Amino acid sequence: MAEHTQNIQELTLEDVMGERFGRYSKSIIQDRALPDIRDGLKPVQRRILYAMNKDGNTYDKGFRKSAKSVGNVMGNYHPHGDSSIYEAMVRMSQDWKLRNPLVEMHGNNGSIDADPPAAMRYTEARLSKIANMMLQDIDKNTVDFVPNFDDTEQEPTVLPARFPNLLVNGASGISAGYATEIPPHNLGELIDALVYLLAHPNADTTALMTYVKGPDYPTGGILQGLSGLKKAYETGAGRVVLRSxxxxxxxxxxxxxxxxxxxxxxxxxxxxxxxxxxxxxxxxxxxxxxxxxxxxxxxxxxxxxxxxxxxxxxxxxxxxxxxxLQITYNFNMVAIHNMRPERIGLKTALQAYIDFQREIITKRTRFDLDKAQQRQHIVEGLIKALSILDQVIATIRASQNRKDAKQNLVKQYDFTEAQAEAIVTLQLYRLTNTDVTELQKEHDQLTKDIARLSDILANDASLRQVIRSQMQAIKKAFATPRLTKIEAEIEELKVDRTVMVADEEVVLMVSHDGYIKRSSVRSYQASSADDNGLKEADYPILLRKVSTLDHLYMFTNRGNLIYRPVHEVADARWKDTGEHISQSIGLADDESLIAAFTFNSLDTTGRFVIATRMGLIKQTALADLLPGRTYRKHAQVYEKFKSPADYVVNIQFVDHAAPLTVMLMSQHGLGLRYDLAEVPTNGARTSGAKSMDLRDGDIVTNLQLVADTDEVMIVTQRGALKKMAVSEVPVTSRARKGVLCLRDLKAEPHEIVDFVSFPAKSQQPVEIITSHDIRHDILPMDHALNARYSNGSFVIDIDTEGLPVAIRMKALALTLS
CATH class of the missing domain: 3.30.1360.40 (Gyrase A; domain 2)
Known part of the structure; x- marks a missing residue:
């Protein structure tokens, strides 16, 4: 029991989890999800290619069932699920995923529509011809082998890779903390770049990009954005646009x-x-x-x-x-380099491949040299033996057995063990004169081969020439024309709204309470104009025939602007209420719509004149109130208040240079008029300048833009109505106190609730709205003009009908042709 307790360790959860997760992360980074910079393969891909090659399942032989290869890989090298192995095999056969597929497959191997491949019991596969180049010389001690998972086999840690597969076929994968996205490239271009880099080791990315134009996707397409491409090739991360x-x-x-x-x-x-x-x-x-x-x-x-x-x-x-049809492709070129994940640029990838090929060719040359030297030694022994054939035969015949014969040959004629072994195993037909000549020829050829191989090992120039020749042979055999077109600039896509929306005439209505709708002209004509679906207390602030291509601007008293393209306004029958603005944008409890405008184009040159009850005024250009990307969910601020009690009393739009004047009236009966040019133009998130000199708690009731010949109607809190000429209020300057527009009474003085302006002799009715939601229609022509110091005449019984709250021009029914 004591022995067992000694093995118990007290460790913190952080240490245990950190150490275990670190090991797990290292495993999936190095042995699962990321490719090796040298051969461009993940372990499962490498094992599939090696197992198929070892099994003789190559391009020059018949196809074999995929299930056999998968089982072989799973049983000998890759102890994971058969589905993951088969998926990796299938992907290596898909010519829309790999620029140069490494596996050929008979049967359904999926499709560009993401259809699943047939089960592995139905499909057949073999290595492609170019995959053979990945494995060439693997039997010449070119790469390191390690024991497999159960120590019954040896598997390579990397494949010799006669071509730069990492960049040719690309890679994508996600591991712990790392992801990779390397696009496929053109084999011919890569080899040209490698040959250039071999001769110019200090070449920069710009020089290499004269050969490697960019990715060459198997699906073709058009790649745009040379600046993003260059950044990707320099740093390993960059963004380009790929379009159909x-x-x-x-x-x-x-x-x-x-x-x-x-x-x-x-x-x-x-x-x-x-x-x-x-x-x-x-x-x-x-x-x-x-x-x-x-x-x-x-x-x-x-x-x-x-x-x-x-x-x-x-x-x-x-x-x-x-x-x-157009996507953004993000480079993230991460590969295992020197046993660790690293983000690599184009030059790093090409240089790492050249260094790897130097290593492979050096090992292969050393292997071939050892073989040639061993063979030459044997050939020299055979030639010597044939020159003293009679003595050799006599010695062998006099020997007791094979072992004795070998010892006697070594002792009497100075043959080595290896040469003596070759002599005693020599077949009788080899003792002809022709064979001596053949041996001499072989000896001469071996001498040349040894000299050539020794030169490769001794001279870097010779080694570079071998690499160059090898790569040029690969290019000649497998290079294909570029599929993807490269364009320097990313084309900006501008979509005209006329493409998305049919140009159609509709009737648009916006109500004071926030209901909006558009109806077909036919629906409007088929209904009564008053049967508009609104509640009794609600009324339209905009009623107009517009195009679906027009733009709708709605302003609230709390300084918020709501934008809608007319085609996005809910289409409803004229009798229906329509949608409330709060369905997409929330309004405050005391917030209401006070004005709405439509525009044919947002390029319209014009400006809004905005006045608040606390005496602020400004002009803001339409260009400063263009909608943002989030207009559907968020209102835009058009007026910033200095006091939470302030709100906007009116907004008017000016799109011409007519000599208009600003007319303001305060609750205490003061009127002020000045040129519109005196009102400063400010941005959206500003308060503006002082509009009127307000005293003793006075407030501005309304703003009107008026001409000298216009008239105004004023309604007071006592139910009095007064019609007055605009010219009664002289034009002075902004921010003054103004002149009295009511007769001053000591008992129950009148206060202005609201006022409205209109052209002289206007036939359009005016509507007074009371606190009891009672409407009074009044024809201006029925009322005579009053002097500035009068209080007008009583038109509303405030005891029974409620206090007046607003006066406005009544919206007339539309006359639609």
């Missing part, structure tokens, strides 16, 4: 179609087609008739058929921007 190869084709009947013949690397074609068809069904783009996948064994083709009047380039730009 497309063309706009003319069809019969004046129609057009977008033909897609190449898609970005590792994009699922079936999902891409589905996404484009969903855009057609949802009518997010106008003009797409049909999306068809016409791919067959001759190649990939996707046809997007368009209407005759469709903007083909505009629709293509939309699809590039909103589907995987």
């Amino acid at each position: 190869q497309t063309a706009i084709k003319s069809l019969k009947g004046g129609k057009q179609a977008i033909e897609i013949t190449e898609i970005p690397y590792e994009v699922n074609k079936a999902l891409l087609v589905k996404k484009m068809d969903e855009i057609r069904i949802a009518k997010r783009v106008e003009g797409i008739v049909e999306v068809r996948d016409e791919s067959d064994r001759s190649g990939l083709t996707i046809m997007v058929e368009l209407k005759g009047d469709a903007d083909a380039q505009g629709i293509l730009n939309y699809l590039l921007k909103n589907t995987d």
Whole structure:
């Protein structure tokens, strides 16, 4: 019992978990997910290639069942699930994933639509011809071998790799703390770069990029962004844009179609087609008739058929921007270099491969030299034996046995053990004169080979020549033309809204309480104008015939601006209420819409005039209130208040240089008028300047932009209405006190609740709204003009109808042609 207790260790959980996780991380980084910089393979891939090669399952022999190879790999080298081994084998056979596939497969090996491959019991596989180059000379002590998982076999730690597989076929993987994304490249370009680097070891990335133009994806496509590409090749991390190869084709009947013949690397074609068809069904783009996948064994083709009047380039730009027809490819070139994960650039990868090939060729040359020297030694012994053949035969015949014969040959004629062994095993037919000549020829050839091999080991120039010749032979045998086109600049995709939205005339309504809707002209005409779906207390602040391509701006009294393209406003029958703005953007309890405007274009030159109840005023250009990306969920601030009790009383839009004046009226009955030019222009998140000199708790009731010939109607808290000429208030300067516009009473003085302006002799009715939601329609023509010092006439019984809260021009029914 005492012995057992001595083995118990007290360790903290942090130490145990840290140490165990560290070991686990090291294992999956080095032995699972990341490729080796030398042969570009992960362990499972290396084991598959080695096992298939050892089994004779090579390109020059017949195909074998994949299950046999998978079982062989799993049983001898890779003690993991058969599905992971088979998936790795299948990927190495997929010509849309690898630029130069390492496995050939008969049967269903998946598809670019991400269809699963057939089960391994159905498919057959063998190594491809280029995979043979990965394993060439593995039997010449070129690479280190280690015991397999159960010490019954030996497996290589790396393959000799006659070509730079890491960059040719790329790699992707995720391990603990590291991920890798290395794109495939063109074999011919890489070999040209390697040959150049071999002759110019100090070459920089720019020089190497004259040979390696960029990635060469098996799926082709167009790569854009040379600056991102150069950064990726220098640092191992960078971003480029990869887009499909497309063309706009003319069809019969004046129609057009977008033909897609190449898609970005590792994009699922079936999902891409589905996404484009969903855009057609949802009518997010106008003009797409049909999306068809016409791919067959001759190649990939996707046809997007368009209407005759469709903007083909505009629709293509939309699809590039909103589907995987164009993707962003992020380089993250991480590989195992010197037994540790490292982010590598282009030169590091190429130099590491050259260094590895130096090592491989040196080991192979040493192996070949040892073999040649051993053989030459034997040949020299055989030639010597044939020159004294009679004595040798006599010696052998006089010997008691094979061992004795060998000893006698060594003793009497100075043969070595190896030579004596070769002599006693010599067959009788070799004792002909011709064989002596053949041996002499072989001896001469061996002498040349030994000299050549010794020269390779002794001279770096000779070694470089071998590397160069080897790589050029690979290029001649396996190089293919580039598939991916490289473009220097990333094209900015601009999508005209006319592509996405049909230009249609609709009736738009925005209510004071925050309900918005658009209805077809037909729905509006089929209903009564008053039957607008609003509650009794609510009323429209905007009612207009607009285009679906127009822009809607809605302003709240709390300084928030809500933007909507008209086509995004909920389409509803005229009798329906529509959607409330709070369904997408929350409003405060005391917040309401006070003004709404529509614009044909956001490039309109114009400005808003904004006034607050606490006496602030400013102008803000439309250009300073353009919507941001988050306009659907977040309101934009257009006015910043200095006091939480302040709010905006009115906003008006000015898009011309007419000589307008600003007219303000305060609750205490003061009116002030000055030129609009005196109002400063400020940005959105500003308060503005002083509009009026307010005293004794006075507040601004409203703002109107008026001409000298206009008239105003004022409503007071006692229910009095007064019509007055604008010219009664003289034009002075901003921030003054103003002049009295009511007759001063000592008992129950009148206070201005609100006022509205209109052209002289206007026929449009004015509406007064009370606190009891009672509306009074008044025709301005029915009321005479009053002097500035009068209080007008009573029109509302405040005891029964409630206090007046607002006066406004009544929205008239639209006359639609």
